[in-house]
Amino acid sequence: MRLRIDLGYDGGAFYGWARQPRLRTVQGEIERAIRTVLHLNRGSGGTLAGPDIPESADTDGTADDIRLDDIRLDDIHLVVAGRTDTGVHALHQVCHLDVDERLLARCVGHMQVTPVEALERRLQRVLPDDIAIHRISAAPDGFDARFSALERTYVYRVCDDGRFVDPRTRGFVVAIDGRLDVDAMNEAAASTIGLHDFGSFATPNPGGTTIREVKYARWERVDPHAPLHGAYGEPVPYAESGLLCFTIVADAFARNMVRSLVNGCLQVGRGRKSVEWFVGKMAEPKREGSTGPAAAKGLTLEYVAYPPDDQLASRAQAIRAVRTL
Template sequence: MRLRIDLSYDGGGYHGWARQPDLRTVQGELEHALATILRLADEREVRVTVAGRTDTGVHALGQVCHVDISPEVLDSCIGHMQANGVEALERRLKHVLPDDIVIRSISRAPDGFDARFSALERTYVYRICDEGRPVDPRMRGFVTAIPDRLDLGLMNEAARMTIGLHDFGSFATPNPGGTTIREVKRAHWGRIPDAPLVSGDSDTAGYRVSVLESGLVCFTIVADAFAHNMVRSLVNACVQVGRGRKSLDWFAHKMAEPVREGSTGPIDARGLTLEHVSYPPDDELAARAEAIRAKRTLE
């Protein structure tokens, strides 16, 4: 039986998603919890496949993964609960996992579902506090501070160059046997307006409280998939343009000549969050997975 797991996590305390020996990772914590609940002697008996492998320090709000479990093993976690195996697993996982990983839902996956290869789009958001303004201490783990005021007009001109099917070799490294060719659907910089949590008449003026993200600069990017370090390297390049340190011609050259070099390295991980992963209708899941496994080209 294939199960879909929707989860969120604060990546600040993890060495990324992927399991690594002797390091704390999201996959490692999740698989350890699953093996414990399902009473498996060897954690290698349960492996989760994720939609997007986040790097060290990167967060996720809408991460998706799948795991294959036999019905007999799944039912073993019911115990005295008045619930089916899926409901029992969800309740126990929520109890066992650390506080920085939150299970949003667990469901039986439809036929053909693959968390990684069936995905249509992934949405990331990068948050910046610019102009040297103090970062709200409640957001310090999710926002990157920049001392200069960023020119969002120039940054959006750069971001528009990324939309479409391109080789992002200047901003990413491929997996073994893979490519850095990706299709960006949307890329936009914007500043969150200073909005009150409670709106009303003059009677509430003395109790004005701003929305937590008010004033932050946010970069939203949507693509079919992302190569390693691609989002943070694109953000860093746009920020260099927005600070006046690099020109739009420089950015255009990096898009035209996909060669990695020092000035297009990744920016700080803390500002990046995987916000959402979208999938096609159930009857198109298998076909999508089969198509995306093919090696990409620019044709």
């Protein structure tokens, strides 16, 4: 069966989402945890052994027996909505997992819950503190975490104007000296909206393109005061007070696209580059040194949106086509 997994993570201690040999990644940690709770250990004679199935257990050759001949350990493979880079965070990421139902049932143990809920509970207990499982559910027909997605929303958070960075937010906020020109930055960001080749600000995957459709892109300064007041009427600040946040929504993003767009906007906001320079880079999709990515820690994947269940399969089929202008 296919499972949908909704999760979040602090990307500061990860080398990105995608599994890599000898490096700590989000995918690697979760897949390792799933193998643990499903008791995917090698037993004698090629059986899958674990706390509930001793290595010496006899098998009777029925369909209920689970053997490595039937299920490979590397079958535990997560497909994600968006592969975040090293140091990038996710408030709400989505991935899917295809798993044999016989295997899934092994994590129930003595709990009076469904196998899916049992997996969710056990993963929440064994995963490290910088990964949080929001929910695990049986995926509807046609669901593909990557290709069924309608759009992804990212937010990049900046602290400018020489203000101190709240110590609680230092892991996902980037400090910038001087006050940024938000109007100029928004003028530049407006040129990204629509279907464009973002070749000046992104790297294509093998066989892919840098053509993407941006639906929304805007810088906004968070109100410096919450709608709360102290005993004497003074405004009470909150964690994101005064931060400058860039929100961008697109059908998908190419590698380094968001952080490179952020860096371009920041150069405009600092007065180092003009709006015309940024617009020119959009018009001529050519990668060069001045459009490299901004620091990773300021970026968070906030949300992934999907269509109604009856449109999941058609969306996945349509998005697999190579984009053109």
